[in-house]
Amino acid sequence: MKFAVETRIGQTRAAAFSDDDLPVSVFVWRDRRLDPSARAGDVVPAIVRKVDKGTAECFVELQSGETGFYNLSSSKAAPTEGEKLNVRIRAEVWAEKSAIVSPVRSEPHLLHAEEALKHWMSGFGVGDGYEAYDESEARDRIDEAVDDAFQETVTLTGGGCLHIEETRALTAIDIDRAGRSARSSNADLNKDSLETLARQISLRRKAGLIVVDLVGSFRKDGGRELSAHIKEALRGYGLTGVTALPPSALGLMELSIPRRLRPLTAYHWIHCPEDRRLQEAAIELLQQLETRATEDRTARFEVSLRPDLADLVQQMAFNIPAALEFEFGGRFNFIRSPEAQSLFSHRSLS
Template identity: 30%
Template sequence: MSERRAYLYKGIGETVGVVTLDGRPERLVATWDGDDPLDAEGVRGVARVKKIERAFASAFVALPGGADILLPLRPDMPKLVEGQLVEIEIRAPSRRDKSAVARFIGEAEGEPRVLAHAPTIDELLRLWVKSGSPTQGLAALEAVEAAEAEALMTVFALPGGGDIAVEPTRALVAVDVDLGNRDGDSKKAARAANMAAFTTAARVLRLKGLAGLVVFDLVGRGHDGPALTTAARNAFAIDNPGVGLGPISKFGALEMIVPRRTRPILDRLLDETGGLSARAGALRLVRAFEREGRADPGGRLAGRCGPAVAEAFAALDAGLADKIGRRFTLSVVADWPNDRLEVSAS
């Protein structure tokens, strides 16, 4: 039977939650100081219609003090006009270069206002893992760092052999299944690899926060369509409501829709170039200072990093000093990338 465990790490400048499934990270969610509290799933409020794009069956609305939110228009909705007030709930937070998406609840009156804020990470963890309080402390930090490392991976091994590559594009998420060195009859091996791919991919997509159109490039030929679609449906059952599957094409591709509910964690961890973001590097640097500080309670700490990380670290400096004391220095190395960090004690 599958076992899920929850971990909650409250660090300087960040709060991070991890869910593991049978010891492997399945979910990784984070809030950073300075996040827009209105840009999160579950926020509900009265928003003003700013612009209507009937050609695209959508409108842009805004909560007071918030960014523009995309509101899809459905045939069963009343006809909206610009300036009107509507009650909405955010279903998917914004992604890089894409607005948050809301659902229409009803027409509203009064003034634009927030009616309900998003659940906290602690509340989300308790929703996903109904087994008491999440684990905190050092064990939680270790779970967070393990989850971050796996979220940054592209290729994931399958039980019994073979692997999948999970690669997001602007249009879809591609999952390529590879047979690898899986032994046995080739047709049976291909079937087993495809079956395992759905289970592994479902966990990885939740971990990365990826959703939308997902296309599996299955291995082998002559697929047992009903058996494979049943396996896919079972693997993604926890992501319902909203999961939809198409038939396996003659080219061996299975398309499915997975509802978007969280911001992809890679939007936080990576910058536009695909490298570690400066903010993520600064948070790693803070963790490293704390770790060395615990190992050497009275020692002086020296850190080194690149200029972008040092600039992001400036906002975290005071919080670190309050926690471990003003016993650390930071040197900037001009040509270091964001993922190169060093901390030592003396």
């Protein structure tokens, strides 16, 4: 396993690559003033907002303002509404899904970037002495990994491809043998496809229900073998607790992946849900301006912001203009642009 690590203003990114140089996972960490959402592993204060004894669920409001829930224990007294407690984040808020939490007795603790990065790397069985790409290569390698994660069609090494489509309810995978040798069996194609799918699930941080349209028909033993194969492949990327049903009579395999981290789409200003769009656009703007200022150390820049983004930038706890000025000097002129069609634009004045 080899890693690329990059630290930028307000953000740390990293990517893990397999021995055959394929991306298998991406790490993203934002300064909490840029992204105040609770992270998996945090221990945070919470207030009980609703106790539903009928469904044995407790809903809490987290310090970040997000909602979390946990299942009540039959062996412990249920909390009362308004009660304060500390909870550990087991699964992060995503889209319309609340955080999954557990009540704890330990003191509040927010993970920091170095701690979270070390924990992420430990999932691949590495410690402090890991092999890393040179700093000059890191950004390009991470960008390559992110680009790979957003491909709708993934080509298999031995021919054939996976078509990946995300819907509101599930992620659909279609296996296509186009370009595959006629001598290659359906069994080999399915196994190769599931191995590639496991890497893509890890890379994209996919969770929830995944349905795979396999090639051919299956005897019971062959179907169980494929279920075990995908579970073992996912375990190799640190993904456990997976349910993998044998293929149906129609050749459909159903997977259920436990939710823990937000999917990678959450950190992309175009692919993220609408409720994160402005926040992700502000972070994208920061990264673009940092890149341009680094590449041209003398240029001055005019930055035009649509009013809704300008309001957010002004309200954020992380002062983007001040951070850029501290790093590069007063080379940025931010303008509120009521006529702007795009969220932001920037141009060099020299």
